[in-house]
Amino acid sequence: xxxxxxxxxxxxLGSAKDIGLQLVAEGRFETLSEACRAGLRRLAEDARIVDRxxxxxxxxxxxxxxxxxxxxxxxxxxxxGR
Numbered sequence: 001x002x003x004x005x006x007x008x009x010x011x012x013l014g015s016a017k018d019i020g021l022q023l024v025a026e027g028r029f030e031t032l033s034e035a036c037r038a039g040l041r042r043l044a045e046d047a048r049i050v051d052r053x054x055x056x057x058x059x060x061x062x063x064x065x066x067x068x069x070x071x072x073x074x075x076x077x078x079x080x081g082r
Contacts, residue, residue, distance in 0.1 A: 020032045020036060
């Protein structure tokens with residue numbers, strides 16, 4: 001059995017490897033590993049944003065409907081172009 005090596009992983013990137021190598025060639029990242037880590041950080045951040053938006057949507061749904069809200073008055077007061 002091979003001893004685990006902290007911080008190291010072997011993954012198959014498939015065609016995504018070409019994208020990472022292009023980013024390295026463009027100078028956006030120093031190494032393919034750096035590009036992969038940035039991608040994983042972005043995925044984690046996107047997941048946090050989606051979770052927060054879902055929670056806010058649920059909060060809004062639970063708050064009920066404001067029967068006193070006047071959409072016509074709201075639109076009349078809105079700045080032009082919105």
